Amino acid sequence: MEYKFREIEKKWQQHWKDTNAYRVSNVSDKPKYYVLDMFPYPSGAGLHVGHPLGYIASDIYSRYKRLKGFNVLHPMGFDSFGLPAEQYAIETGQHPAETTKKNIATFKKQLDKIGFCYDWSREVQTSDPNYYKWTQKIFLELYNSYFCNTQKKAKPIKELIEKYATQGSKHFTAKQWNNFSATEKETWLMKRRLAHSAYGEVNWCEALGTVLANDEVVNGVSERGGHPVVKKKMRQWYLRITAYADRLLEGLEKVSFSESMKEMQRNWIGKSEGAEIKFKVGSRKLEVGDLVVYTTRPDTIFGVDFMVLAPEHEIIESITTAEQKKAVEDYITYVKSRSDRERQAEKNISGVFTGAYAIHPFSNKQIPIWISEYVLSGYGTGAIMAVPCGDERDFKFAKHFNIPITNIIGKYFNGNEANPSKEVILENSDFLNGLQMKEAVEVALQKIEDWDIGKRKVNYKMRDAGFSRQRYWGEPFPIIWKDGVPVALDENTLPLELPHVDKYSPGPEGEGPLANIEDWINTPEGRRESSTMPGYAGSSWYFLRYADPKNDKEFASRQATDYWNSVDLYIGGTEHAVGHLLYSRMWTKVLFDLGYIGFDEPFKKLVNQGMIQGSSRYVYRVQLGKQLGVKTKWSEGVFVSYNYIRDYETHVINNIEFAKILSKSEYFVEYINDNGFDLLNITPLHVDVNIVDGNILDIEAFKNWKPEYRNAEFITYLTLSDMDKGDSVGIYLCGAEVEKMSKSKYNTINPDDLCEQYGADTFRMYEMFLGPVEQSKPWDTKGIEGVHRFLKKLWRLFYSESTFKDGQHIDGKPIWTNDAPTPEELKVLHKTIKKIDEDTERFSYNTAVSAFMVCINELSDLKCYKKAVLEQVLILLTPYAPHIAEELWHVLGNEGSVLDATYPVYNAVYTTESSKEYPISINGKMRTTLIFPIDAEQKDVEPVVLANEVVQRWLEGKQPKKIIYVKNKMINVVV
């Protein structure tokens, strides 16, 4: 028998499916373990080899845990709402539901080929009404809840209404509340609801006809499509994630995420402690009012030399003096023309003086008030007090506009740059003199509060999350607007299904396509909300649904979520660091607060898989410069092998240089005859990596690749020895570069092809063999051969090789035996058990694969065909290469599936050695080795080491200063 991986894999995949081998029950006496992958968006492009990296890692761990006696939940589903399907619908007229269905089918087929152990009976699709019914229901929970600031948790808004009606609030009495109109009441409630509606500046993208989240806008353009984005005021739904800022920060302490991931979330939340300080504003028109600034450095209050307001700050109009009016207006006009991104990225200092002055609350000094684009209206109070001697940005501003700088840190300030250190002593600061800045903060805060000129204030960079999309392909809001007041749909009427539409163009006034469907949008009760929910709505809670996916009474029963609890291992990319992970953490906390689930962190451990980069291949088209005006074959361009041009850094080479290239080829004479002197352009072009073997282009395949290359000509690489052999064709060498894997770069590799060519087991192990899971690395198909050879070598421990004799194919025979293993074989086995167990546990799959290779290499050398050893190895291998393991498990005559075998137990007895080969170093440099018994003492070792010939030579007759003997490690002779 040969290793017929195609048959074997097909057979077992079918068998596992038929026997429901991956079905997992919510009832079990085994301990539970929940392994989850970030579910994919089913794009039309299908999977490339980068996607399964994390899936394979989680699959290995799931299977490993199962073998170790756990009841393992390892589900998969699809994040199937989203913009691309809708854009595709706009382009092709196909309904998103249709294309999504098709794409999911493709994804599932691709995933199944790789042999994952998903319990597909638990599959979720966010665009399935049976799923989004519960997304809508949870939205209503958010809508009907508020964040209680005393208890720091979400509570039903009913309780708040009750409180307002009986006790009132600091803004109104109970009596007033009871007399409020519905609209007035709702206005107050909206200030507290966890899902609330408000007018806000949003990232409006005209081209997509939609509003984008901050993290969906990249460099001022939409992440998808790269369209321009501008600010626009619109009524939006928001999630009050800011209420949970502190708990989201605290929660990071108890989860096992990487430090960098936690840091990213902390930065995103951006908590800062400081103070809001009031400054009286004076102008010729006398006092206008208070200007409130936010600062994290109240200790520097005496170093304030000017104020800076955001250009949007409402006070500007009333304080600007007549002389400055024109300048200020011009500046505001300028700022309006700039996107937020541009404003923040601007390195040049700009700003304008308002003509007004603030009064320093302690010193009564007059402080000029400026406006500048570097202060943003959305953060703090939109106004800052500028302290040039301690803040880099303020310093540059002061220098630029010649504003005098007050030095409050004496010798620590050199006049040339700001010194933001807190390790300095304050001077020139009245009651803060002589204090270190650290202590001064507290003293200043106290004084500010005593004098009632400000208060302590915690600020967050994070804003409430925009929750509306003016799009079609998302969850409809279960909301009807009645006289400007939102009314929640009765839960029993859910799901509110997406109506069918024929076209997907935006509705009026920037509304989504749903606004165009008259008989849907208008109801007897009022007008429906026309926006849909964003992509992260469905993904914020999907991990809960897997616990109880068919439940039509609740999103998941408490019993099911109590059993499966939070995800033990979550694997996915870093790109969701702040979006998805923060939102799902928030939703989990809300559902916990409201008593729906018993835990408040969704993911206990997070592993971020690295990206698999593409390894692109280039061909180089060389064309004559246009100015020659003579049409020859050279103006069409000819493809020049990379070896000739790799030394040219520029993409323009002159004709003498090119002649050098051509002199190496037969084209030389023809070219010189045809042409005069001119410049030549070299254009590197991506070529499909699938028609390049290593770096060698398949020229015929290239000609057939695209019509324009049908008659392409090539200058190939011919060595002199090739020519001697009469070869006149030569090879075309491509250039290579590591880039992101994407269709447009023609560097994608489809896992289907690899599974077809080498098998899923080879593919799985090779992806793991590439390097640590967390690390990004370029794909290189060449290396897969090594893993494939390994599996074939494993196979040959069970079957003799097939032979080909006298035109007859003679199949290999089973060669495994029931003989008792030798100590040496047992040593190999147990060494491997230990290594694989440890490596799998710590996700070091690349070293585990090498350990398998070492094991099989050694067993082959020992000619070990013994069942007692081999079947243990097969169990170890099952998580990595389940198909071949199952096949050979049965070849050995075992009953039942290897999936449920008992994981081997390491026994140190077999691996303990009686002696060790010690490295002998002289002054720390290894010079030779000597074998000593494992229990040898220093006194036993010394004479032998000193007597050694190599050691003697290095000693050159001198006495060693010291001999260091570390048991079981090494011996070092110090000379």
Add this chain to the structure above:
RNA sequence: GCGGGUGUGGUGAAAUUGGUAGACACGCCAGACUUAGGAUCUGGUGCUGCGAAGCAUGGGGGUUCGAGUCCCUCCACCCGCACCA
């Protein structure tokens, strides 16, 4: 600028606690078997050197009997955040 990460052969990478640097593979070189092989097997392969030996984990310095690993410093690249007060 701030925060995080990475830097080791021609390539992907090992080295879990400071203890034989380069395991395991790819590629390459040589050979065996074969009608053939892009199958399989054997040997070699960090660099310099005939050799003895020397040099090697981004550069420089330090701690140590001993440093890829610890400390200081500089550099390069990647990711995240960013005039965030």
